Amino acid sequence: MEKLNLLWIQGLTCGGNTQSLLCAEETLLNTFLKKVNLLVHPGLSLDEDLEKTVEAVLKGDVRLDILAVEGAVRERGKGLYTVLDMRFDEVLRKLCGVANYVIAVGNCAAYGNIPALKEGSVKGLQFRFTERGGFLGDGFRSKSGLPVINLTGCPVHPEWFISTVLQIASGRPPKLDSLGRPKEFYTYFTHDGCLRNQYYEWRVEAEVLGRKEGCLFYRFGCRGPMTRSSCNRILWNGVSSKTRSGQPCFGCTEFDFPRENIWETKYNMGIPAELPPGVSLRGYIMMSGVAKTFTPDRLRRRLLDEDD
Amino acid sequence: MRMTRDLLTRLEGEVELKVFWSDGRIKDAYVVVPTYRGFENILKGRPILDALVITPRVCGICGHAHLRATVEAIEDAYRRAGRRVGITRKAEILRDVTTSLEIVQNHIRWFYLYFMPELVKLKPELKERFGPFTGSRWKEGIEASNYATKAIALIAGQWPHNSYMVPGGVTCDPMEADIRKVEALVNRVISFFEEKVVGMDWRSYLKLRGSNLLSKVIGDLGTFAEVCLENGLDIAGRSYGRFLTGGSIHPCISSGVKSKRTCEFNLSKVSELDTHSFLSRNGKGYSWSKTARYRGLPFETGPLARQIISKNPRITSLYRKFKDSVLVRVWARVDEILILSLAILEKLRRVDLSEESWVDPGVDPKKFSGKGVGVVEAARGTLIHKVRVERGRIAYYDIITPTVWNLGPRDDRYLGVVEKAMIGLTSRKIAHIVLRSFDVCSVCTSH
């Protein structure tokens, strides 16, 4: 089978998704490099390749199967580089027009993220935070007929990206949710697979940071139960995740990232102001009562101090 | 006068190099950072602890250093307001270890992915080893860098972009098994350094000085040195020869400032200008970066500065002969891969996991007002964060990244550090290599 041509381009970004990609497990990264013809990646290719490749693609000399966009877009403004004497946003629009698939790699490209917080003209490809439209418009479809594939996360996990590309390469493009994210990676919640699940269920809150014990939902603002991600299923760097190392989930795969007051849980009359999807207030109160009454004693002790 | 303009990629972000030539030599050079995001403004008005999640996103390759600078700035503010912020020895060690690991990771990726591919242009037969995507070392370099990133993740949850350092300590609570794994990974970095980078065991390498380094070191660093000597990169790349290191990482990096003599680093002598930045809107601007000065003068920061100030015997012996040329600047960076790795192992031997990871600083961040500064060493040099908080919200945030020191524009009297290093060069290829020898990160520079 012919290799897929992939072109990676960067807008307003920290480059973290590129660094994350390089952290992919060796087998995956090698498979990716074998199956895909990386036409150009500005973080990795020789300088001169960027303009050469973009020119060839825009002329139609080279087929563009996948356009991977890292970073947000600033419309019509200064403050981004030029390619072939065209403003970045102009080049990007043209490339999106000829690409078979367009992938937004990371939250900046998907939703605008941090660079968009205070600048209305900075956008993600098809969204600006919760607003639909973004840089390309709600109706945009790439040549394959799909909208922008949003691989969200700040940064995106390398495996989510590589697997999505490999799925396209094998002729089975991913099924997307209503926010353009491949369902396979954004069906689970960060909460699923977190080692603190028992503490969550029995309402044992972490009262301090820096411990293996306790759930971070009740005090430290963990967004795990309402954030769609595979962070605790497909571990980071192959070994861990935020909640496994004692950080609350910050919800960085969602379109409202970064929210205000990241490290704290808001309460209304003793009940967390936001409950996980599908959990009713009544259900929550009843479950809490039961859980608190019957909490197994061992969940109140330090793990390594357990004697049994 | 002839003018050339090049867009350089394969670094963190992108920069434009605008050069004026006369008689085949560079007469003047402008380093242009064309992109900005505006982090300082984005932070304004936000709850103070949100900065722990936002500032790492300044940079995809040194975000961990930004996190540490934020944490230290907040802790400094708490302390100045009379709070006791007690950090346990354990938390201190873990912070040092992951910060150092990020530098190690950076140096490996920089050398193999960003820098060596450029030398292929001078010596095409190196392509098999160092060419992007296909070169054997290109892949091995990624693999080796990931011993370090995986080790960070074992402690900090993930890399890039975690927020595991918080005022009062760290959020993690690792087990002995995790620490042993981190050690094993760091040992793999050291083996890689021995086998591929210098081609000898590390103890022998550490004993070498001056010309012996050039004649005895084989491996990829040896190849690099060879290309340098063949192409005048033992001379090209010299700038002001003034060095600055604000932070420290025991025992391999001590802070200090060196022009003729070495003195203590004094934060109050640091100033920031925007006379030639687009930010000032005075018409003279040509970059989104500001300009950083110490006692009003330009200073170079980064591994070369650190290792000269810290009196690394290998680097000082090379510096005596070759000054701040590409050869020595790159060597200093590569040398840090080893010495930081050794220091990490030493620290891990002393860590006592039964200590607390976090000690509540007892501050209500919602009511807190005060100001503080964090000065840390990032991969590319000294990183400074300054914060002022009013009733829990950020009233002012200022970031001076290492690359502002090196890549920032000129002022009315002095060229920027990199710009100065360009003057007199005779080829575009060499100019690009000189620029790259500073380890360019434009996303940090303009932030």
Ligand code: SF4
């Ligand atoms: S810490 Fe967060 S992800 Fe883990 S169980 Fe609690 S709520 Fe769920």
